Amino acid sequence: MTGSVEPPPGAGAGGVPRPPAVPPVTPLPGAHRPVTVVSVSAPLRAQFFPDRVGDRLTTVTDAALIDDHAALTRADLAPLLARAEVLVTSWGVPRLDAALLDRAPALRLVAHTGASVKPFVTPELFARGITVTQAGQGMARSVAEVALAFTLALLHQTPRFDHALHAGAGWSRAEQAPPRHEILGCPIGVVGASRTGRAYLDLVRALGGDVSVYDPTLTRANAAALGARLVSLDELLAGSRIVALHAPTLPETRHLLGARELALLPDGAGLVNTARSWLVDEAALVAELSRGRIDAALDVFDEEPLPTGHPLRALPNVLLTPHQAAGTVQGRRRQGEIVVDEIVRYATGRPLSHAVTPEMLARSG
Structure with a gap:
């Protein structure tokens, strides 16, 4: 049943057992304990708020936990919000519009465990002076x-080899693949110098990649400081062996890569998309991949779950994962730590480190 519950004795905010030797968390001087509704499913809660992270959450807040997040409706959420000063959200929370916010007169902070708050944050929150923060940096x-x-998988043709062997191809047939390449000296193009784009850029540079970047918000000096060359999108596509997408969801980034842009990729190039399917015309990508001229590795799709009969599933030059790129143990914990840190800053009257403004919301994914 959906509702507010307390964690069982001996369990943290995730509802999982805590080691008995863990010392208690001492509340910060001068902090008050805001009434906090944690609208996060129990399995995710256990990942975001394990052990000491969960201890901190339940120590610094008067927490009410919503267990059956999948069944959450506006009618379920409204009575729980009546006393809430802080709302911790995850994916699938209802839109926080005026009608719902009328039921939450004490609400002052919305802290999202994920990155994009666009699906549920409305201008009404900002109009009422409610602060919004998010944990995208943790991802x-x-x-x-x-x-x-x-x-690395695309450079070394791992998807083609894997598909061939799983499909029962003979050894000599399975050995056949386009030329393989090392990352050292490899021309790699990064579309979007987002948090993730910069983290990726650091990793490929550390392995010797030769990086260029396309991002209309960067100057050449900004790009140089990141160790990359600032180029146009067409130049990046035509000159890169690997193109990695890390751009936000904006009107101007809708199908940023269509048939014309994909045709600019050199033969044997690879496209990496762990960001958003919004950025690529999926039909055009399927058509280009079907020719076998380029490869791709994708974690995001127009329709999720990806239908079992989708043509991407049958292509030997495509590596697919089910939108799980952010789901590491360490990453989930970092997201929870960011949320708890932000609540502590709020409770002690300090500025937030990851606040979302209306202007940022308009320019983010």
Whole structure:
């Protein structure tokens, strides 16, 4: 049943057992304990708020936990919000519009465990003086590592070899693949110098990649400080062996890569997308991949779950993962730590480190 519950004795905010030797967390002087509704499913809560992270959350707040997040409706959420000063959110929370906020007169902070708050944050929150924060920074390293793993897999033709062997191809047939390349000296293009884009850029540079970047918000000096060359999108696509997408969801980035742009990729190039399917015309990508001229590694799709009969599933030159790039143990914990840190800053009257403004919301994914 959806509702507010307390964690069982001996369990943290995730509802998982705590080691008995863990010392208690001491509340900060001068802090008050805000009434906090944690609208995060129990499995995710255990990942975001394990052990000491969960201890801190339940020590610095008067927490009410919503267990059946999947069944959460506006009618379920409204009575729980009546006394809430802080709302901790995850994916799937209802839109916080005027009608719902009318039921939350004490609400002052919305802290999102993920990155994008666009699906549920409305202008009404800002109009009522409610602060919004998010934990996207905690996801950057995890997603960047997956993008790096995708990059290396495409350079070494791992998807083609794997598909051939799983499909029962003979050994000599399975050995056949386009030329393989090392990352050392490899021309790699990064589309979007986001948090994740910068983390990915650092990783590929550390392995010797020759990096260029396309981002309309960067200057040449900014790009140089990141160790990359600032180029146009067309130049990046035509000159890169691997193109990694890390741009936000904006009207101007809708199908940033269509048939024309994909045709600019050199033969044998690879496209890495751990960001958003919004950025690529999926039909055009399927058509280009079907020719076998380029490869791709994808974690995001127009339709999720990806239908079992989708043509991407049958292509031997495509590596697919089910939108799980951010789901590492360490990344989830970092996200929870960021949320708790932000609540502590709020409770002690200090500025937040990851606040989202209306202007930032308009320019973010």
